[in-house]
Every structure is written in C-alpha cells, then in structure tokens.
Amino acid sequence: MHMSSDLSAVILAGGRSLRFGSDKASAIFGGRRMIDHVADACRAIVESLFVSVHDDSVDYAVEDAIQVVDRIQGAGPLVGLEAGMLAAQSCWLLVLACDMPMIDTATMRTLVAARTRGVAAVIARTPDQRIHPLCACYHVSILPRVQEQLAARRYSVTELIECLKCVRYVDVPYEPLTNVNVSSDLAVSYEDPVHSKS
Numbered sequence: 001m002h003m004s005s006d007l008s009a010v011i012l013a014g015g016r017s018l019r020f021g022s023d024k025a026s027a028i029f030g031g032r033r034m035i036d037h038v039a040d041a042c043r044a045i046v047e048s049l050f051v052s053v054h055d056d057s058v059d060y061a062v063e064d065a066i067q068v069v070d071r072i073q074g075a076g077p078l079v080g081l082e083a084g085m086l087a088a089q090s091c092w093l094l095v096l097a098c099d100m101p102m103i104d105t106a107t108m109r110t111l112v113a114a115r116t117r118g119v120a121a122v123i124a125r126t127p128d129q130r131i132h133p134l135c136a137c138y139h140v141s142i143l144p145r146v147q148e149q150l151a152a153r154r155y156s157v158t159e160l161i162e163c164l165k166c167v168r169y170v171d172v173p174y175e176p177l178t179n180v181n182v183s184s185d186l187a188v189s190y191e192d193p194v195h196s197k198s
Helices: 034-043 077-087 105-113 140-151 157-163 183-187 193-197
Strands: 007-012 048-053 065-069 092-097 121-125 131-139 167-171
Touching (some): 048 077, 077 157, 092 105, 105 131
Parallel strands (some): 007 048, 007 092
Antiparallel strands (some): 121 131
C-alpha cells in the first residue's frame, strides 16, 4: 500500500445538513456512517487525516483522524478547506465532502497522480463535464488566497478555483462521486467502494 508523504486529507463535515434534516455525516449507508466510508478510502493513501467541524461540541470520533474546527461559522466548505490547510504539514491537501459514501481509493489515486509542479488544484470532473471542487487536491500555497476570500466574506469555492492560475481537471466516473443531499438518496444501492475498487 503506497502512501504519499506530501499529501494529507480533510473530510468536510462542518455543514448544517439543512436539506438532509439531520446530521449527514452520521447518516447510515451500507451499515456504516457516511463519514466512515470516506475516511476508509482516504486511509489507503494518506498518513494524516483531518475532519473539519463547525464547532468543538461535535465529535465524530473517526479512527486515526484529527478534528479541526472551522474558524468562521457559516462560511461553507471554504473555511473547512482553510482549517485543513492550517493543520496539514504536507504541501498538498486532498479535500472530500463527507456525503460521498461511494468514493473509492482508485478515484482518489487518479486525482493524486495528476498533481504536477506548478498546478494549484486537481479537481474531479464527471462525464457530464460537471466539476467537483469537494473531490479535489489543492496545493497549500493557495492558503493566502483562501484567507483573502474569507476575510472579504466571499465564501464561494467556485470563485476560488476561477482565480487560480493553473487548475487541472481529471475525468472520473459518476458512481464514486454519488452525493447524498436528502435522506431518500440513501436508497442508492450499496457496494463496498473501498474493497471493490481500490
């Protein structure tokens, strides 16, 4: 099993899950919490794993993961990205939403392999040409840009990407990026993504 020493990962679990109606990260999919599925896929390729939360009253107790608290409440995924970058000792950060329980190690390896010198971000793109900024690798050198946007109360990750000089988009299948937004989405058929596709 190969782990990249220049790569850490953060799972974004600081959202309020308003559309879902309850804590999304703890929702059960295939007999386990969604956040645990994502964490399992991460562990195969990173040594340092973080979970960003909106305040320190939340404790997901994800095995081998360190929780980091968002500095600004209500700032969306951008502040979770900041929290991960501030905690990471690596030069790259793999960023994943907590509501992609079918994410697999193979998809992550595809993103990681696409990193090259001078690239600021490597972002997943599905066959419909939709980009997925919350399934991506970001170079930590962009932290000042992230903090500049947060200070200006501009919380869009899309805006961040548009401002970066060099972004690489990597084509990946639909299934691993299946997103759970409402509780009915949990009815998606389950196959263990870590062991079937790594």
